[in-house]
Amino acid sequence: MKISSLSRALLIGTSILLTISIFTPIWRIELAAPQYPEGLAMLIYANKLGGDVDIINGLNHYIGMQTLHAENFIEFTLLTYIIGAFAFFTFITGLVSKNKLLTILLFSFVIFGVVAMIDFWRWEYNYGHNLDPKAAIIVPGMSYQPPLIGFKQLLNFGAYSVPDIGGWLFILSGLIMLTCFLFENNYIPLPSKTKKNTALSILTLALLLSACQSDSPEPIRLNIDNCAFCKMTISDGDFACELKTSKGRIYKFDDLNCLLNYKKENNSVPIQTVYICAFRSNQTLIESNSLFFVESENFMSPMGGNIAAFKDRQVADSFATIYSTTVNNWSKISK
Secondary structure (H helix, E strand, C coil), rough: EEECHHHHHHHHHHHHHHHHHHHHEEEEEEEEEEEEEEEEEEEECCEEEEEEEHHHHHHHCCCHHHHHHHHHCCHHHHHHHHHHHHHHHHHHHHHHHHHHHHHHHHHHHHHHHHHHHHHHHHHHHHHCCCCCCCCCCCCCCCCCCCCCCCEECCEEEEEEECCHHHHHHHHHHHHHHHHHHHHHCCCCCCCHHHHHHHHHHHHHHHHHHHHHCCCCCCCCCCCCCCCCCCCCCCCCCCCCCCEEEEECEEEEEEEHHHHHHHHHHCCCEEEEEEEEEECCCCCCCHHHHHHEEECCCHHCCCCCCCCCEEECCCHHHHHHHHHCEEEHHHHHHCC
């Protein structure tokens, strides 16, 4: 029996989602501790490990845990091909549009997902329980198995285990297959033309979101957000700023002086981008390298930094002339 045009389109789109999941991290395990303010993350791809694996291996050595290397896991040899095969099978199912193929696809996908999670739990169990008896630090009766999903406290580290981009794409793919199956077997009625267009729009949006990640700043909420350095409530939009780390975390500040001091005290935090509110620009956050800076006590910023940022060089020059000072770029200000 032929499947509907909606299911065909959804399945062909799903094959693209599965293909993208091969190249993005499928799972992530994050470790948070006071000595690592930015945290540590291990990213699990279809064919490799990423993130802070070397640092995690160094820490694990002291408590007798195994070091992690992709070549030690047969899963990393097979997983790319398995996901690729599912992507191809999904595309062919949409192209051929046979309900029988859709049924086989869905149930084989579910079985694979269950087996993959069991295998992941088995790996976590061995990783957390098979400890070196000669380790430098031994806590009697303690094991270090990370959570399969969710949070678990391991000594002074909080461990978070959650799907990453590829994992969410994988879950979304399964839900789309299930929806198509329910449509084609009359468990739920096929939607009207308007709803079909909505479903296709959602799939298109998912494809676009998976293809790119926004690097835009997070708006600063005056009188709500607190400064990450001085802990004061941010109340002046002319001097507020924020930094984004390479792991995507956002730290907000009420004054450029606070941001610079935070950088000095946390020089191990990998900074990706610094955004600063342009002076008298209605809290418009702009990447720091695109701004011009004027320092003068006349600005009277919240925490005494007294540095204003301008997106227009001519405006910066005019303020510098009025206040008898100079215009600087970000590289000089951030030293």
